[in-house]
Amino acid sequence: MHVHRQERIWMTFGIAMLVIFLAVITTAAVVDGFVPPSHVQSIDPTKVSQTPPFDHPGLRKVADGAYEAYYVARIFSFAPASIEVPVGSRVTFYVTSADVEHGFSIPATGVNTMVTPGWVSQVSHTFKDRGTFLLVCNEYCGAAHHMMAAKVEVK
Amino acid sequence: MATPIAQPRTGTDPVLELSRASGDLLVLAHVYTATLVLGIGALFGMLQGFSRANFITMPPWLDYYRMLTAHGVLMALVFTTFFITGLFTYSTYHTIPRDRSVVLGWIGYCVMLVGTVMAAVAILDGSASVLYTFYAPLKASPLFYFGATFLVLGTWAVAADIFLNVAWYKSANPGKRVPLPAFIAACTMTMWIIATLGVVAEMGLLIPWSLGWTSGIDVGLTRMFFWYFGHPLVYFWIMAAYAIWYTVVPATFRGTIFSDGLTRLAFIMLLLLSTPVGLHHQYLDPGVSAGWKWMHAVTTYGVVVPSFMTAFAIFATFELGARKAGVRGFRNIVRWLPWKNPVFAGPALGMILFIFGGFGGIVNNSYSMDVLVHNTMWIVGHFHITVGGPAALTFIGATYGLIPALTGRALFAPKLALVQVYTWFGGMVIMSTAMHWAGLLGSPRRTADVSYFGAQGAATWHAHMVWAAIGGTIIALSVVMFIVVATGTWLADRRAAERPVFEFASADDDALETPPAFDRLGRWGAIALGLAVLAYAGPVFAQIQAHAYLAPGMRTW
Numbered sequence: 001m002h003v004h005r006q007e008r009i010w011m012t013f014g015i016a017m018l019v020i021f022l023a024v025i026t027t028a029a030v031v032d033g034f035v036p037p038s039h040v041q042s043i044d045p046t047k048v049s050q051t052p053p054f055d056h057p058g059l060r061k062v063a064d065g066a067y068e069a070y071y072v073a074r075i076f077s078f079a080p081a082s083i084e085v086p087v088g089s090r091v092t093f094y095v096t097s098a099d100v101e102h103g104f105s106i107p108a109t110g111v112n113t114m115v116t117p118g119w120v121s122q123v124s125h126t127f128k129d130r131g132t133f134l135l136v137c138n139e140y141c142g143a144a145h146h147m148m149a150a151k152v153e154v155k
Numbered sequence: 156m157a158t159p160i161a162q163p164r165t166g167t168d169p170v171l172e173l174s175r176a177s178g179d180l181l182v183l184a185h186v187y188t189a190t191l192v193l194g195i196g197a198l199f200g201m202l203q204g205f206s207r208a209n210f211i212t213m214p215p216w217l218d219y220y221r222m223l224t225a226h227g228v229l230m231a232l233v234f235t236t237f238f239i240t241g242l243f244t245y246s247t248y249h250t251i252p253r254d255r256s257v258v259l260g261w262i263g264y265c266v267m268l269v270g271t272v273m274a275a276v277a278i279l280d281g282s283a284s285v286l287y288t289f290y291a292p293l294k295a296s297p298l299f300y301f302g303a304t305f306l307v308l309g310t311w312a313v314a315a316d317i318f319l320n321v322a323w324y325k326s327a328n329p330g331k332r333v334p335l336p337a338f339i340a341a342c343t344m345t346m347w348i349i350a351t352l353g354v355v356a357e358m359g360l361l362i363p364w365s366l367g368w369t370s371g372i373d374v375g376l377t378r379m380f381f382w383y384f385g386h387p388l389v390y391f392w393i394m395a396a397y398a399i400w401y402t403v404v405p406a407t408f409r410g411t412i413f414s415d416g417l418t419r420l421a422f423i424m425l426l427l428l429s430t431p432v433g434l435h436h437q438y439l440d441p442g443v444s445a446g447w448k449w450m451h452a453v454t455t456y457g458v459v460v461p462s463f464m465t466a467f468a469i470f471a472t473f474e475l476g477a478r479k480a481g482v483r484g485f486r487n488i489v490r491w492l493p494w495k496n497p498v499f500a501g502p503a504l505g506m507i508l509f510i511f512g513g514f515g516g517i518v519n520n521s522y523s524m525d526v527l528v529h530n531t532m533w534i535v536g537h538f539h540i541t542v543g544g545p546a547a548l549t550f551i552g553a554t555y556g557l558i559p560a561l562t563g564r565a566l567f568a569p570k571l572a573l574v575q576v577y578t579w580f581g582g583m584v585i586m587s588t589a590m591h592w593a594g595l596l597g598s599p600r601r602t603a604d605v606s607y608f609g610a611q612g613a614a615t616w617h618a619h620m621v622w623a624a625i626g627g628t629i630i631a632l633s634v635v636m637f638i639v640v641a642t643g644t645w646l647a648d649r650r651a652a653e654r655p656v657f658e659f660a661s662a663d664d665d666a667l668e669t670p671p672a673f674d675r676l677g678r679w680g681a682i683a684l685g686l687a688v689l690a691y692a693g694p695v696f697a698q699i700q701a702h703a704y705l706a707p708g709m710r711t712w
Contacts, residue, residue: 107597
């Protein structure tokens with residue numbers, strides 16, 4: 001089976017691109033810790049409201065400029081519906097679902113994760129700009145899915 | 156020496172005539188079913204666009220999510236599957252002439268049709284508004300899951316029919332290579348069987364649960380099974396489009412296939428690389444560790460190799476065909492190509508869209524970068540210039556060749572057919588650009604209304620939704636033209652002066668130079684299955700081991 005010289009050059013180019021892409025995402029993952037949210041922690045989805053800390057969803061201050069926010073996603077709202085943090089804060093969100101699959105996304109930030117019943121999702125973000133951020137459910141969850149939103153106030 | 160894959164169409168071969176007469180109606184049934192489904196699906200798509208742009212409010216008996224489920228299921232699962240199984244039945248029957256029974260093929264078609272009707276009834280009566288991904292614990296009526304299962308089982312019968320024909324050819328022609336179009340059909344259906352094992356496994360969990368026999372469902376596991384199937388589903392579309400690009404498109408300008416062996420190699424690589432990649436749809440899932448996701452990112456990029464091979468082969472085919480006709484120079488070659496023949500123009504416009512679709516896919520697979528686009532309108536824009544572009548336009552173009560060839564009738568309003576493919580292309584460029592843009596601004600997908608009570612962050616999205624609706628309207632008009640041409644060809648019943656053909660080009664090189672090992676599809680299938688098991692054994696085991704909790708089913712619509 002004959003392979004043309006031009007095709008060999010083209011394929012070398014293609015495979016080199018492949019190697020470069022892989023090197024970039026791997027370096028970013030290993031060196032800078034840029035990995036997608038992949039928290040592995042299970043929870044009984046039928047007992048979310050009795051399971052700490054999700055029995056009292058809300059914001060906890062861990063240190064100056066560091067917060068943990070515990071969210072429960074339930075059709076068709078998030079608890080808490082609103083949080084307020086000072087500008088420059090690093091917030092780690094922990095989210096779980098009390099019913100079906102939801103999404104947890106703050107557009108224009110890197111906060112975006114699936115929320116799967118039976119699991120706790122975790123994602124962190126440093127809010128460097130002031131403003132009111134919209135937090136939306138970005139996975140279809142039922143008839144009023146488009147109403148499912150909350151807000152994050154950065155003062 | 157050319158390979159003997161382009162069969163003479165003179166009607167002098169009694170065996171060939173018989174094979175055509177018996178199989179043509181079956182292929183025609185597939186093609187017209189796909190056409191009808193595309194029409195219904197496009198109507199729902201257009202209404203969705205209007206609804207999202209706030210032009211209209213849907214009535215409760217046809218709410219946005221019911222429509223979205225219908226659109227997704229009809230377009231992604233039904234239209235594509237009917238067309239592709241029909242196409243591969245055609246390419247097998249027409250390159251392996253023999254006195255054959257088409258009973259198995261018809262059984263497959265009927266089971267697929269029954270499954271489709273069951274699922275459609277469940278969706279339209281509102282008991283299955285679970286979208287085409289049917290993520291548990293959203294619980295649809297059992298009718299929906301049974302329907303989807305029958306659709307898949309029907310395709311297995313079609314696949315078995317194709318395999319049996321290829322096996323017959325091999326035993327009747329020892330030492331010869333399987334005709335390339337039949338090889339591609341069997342290779343793609345092998346991939347499809349491996350892929351659909353995932354959805355059948357998922358149905359094994361969903362059906363007893365929807366019937367009330369089990370009380371809870373392992374959501375993580377069903378997601379993993381779904382995406383084990385969900386990505387190869389995409390390659391199923393692409394491989395069928397490639398089949399036409401490699402073997403049919405060159406025939407539209409009397410060109411030849413660039414290389415028999417490299418074509419087979421590309422399809423074998425697609426067979427191997429289709430399945431061990433599905434976790435890239437679950438990058439943002441909790442409960443799946445980052446290491447498994449990274450591994451699937453690596454295997455996903457592997458598809459660069461057969462994609463680059465295909466790009467090279469297609470352009471080489473254009474150039475070689477042009478040179479043979481005495482045309483040289485880039486611009487002259489581009490001008491020389493048969494842009495006024497919809498059988499060429501459809502696939503060729505699809506190729507242009509696929510350049511952008513492919514780049515978008517590289518972004519989506521970029522592990523951490525996916526965070527920015529996951530579940531946003533970007534993804535919707537992406538799959539509309541992949542399945543909605545390269546795949547759909549190629550299938551539509553091929554339909555313009557297939558219907559006249561199968562019926563002996565002249566294509567009705569051929570100019571309208573030509574306008575149709577260009578209109579689709581233009582509409583798709585407008586719609587998908589708007590969708591990509593809205594996605595970059597964070598607009599979520601699968602959401603009936605993105606105004607969020609006038610929230611600040613949502614204000615920038617609306618204008619793009621209007622453009623998407625405009626593009627969608629153009630595409631819907633294009634679909635109307637397609638239906639007119641397809642049904643008009645049948646109803647007008649105008650005999651063509653010369654029997655129209657839908658033929659396969661022959662290869663530029665000698666197929667006998669192709670290594671015989673390439674034709675051992677059973678072995679390649681076993682390797683592909685092995686790779687899928689390797690890629691999934693770890694994550695599935697981790698899911699099963701970690702799962703302590705089942706979720707009860709819910710109907711939240």
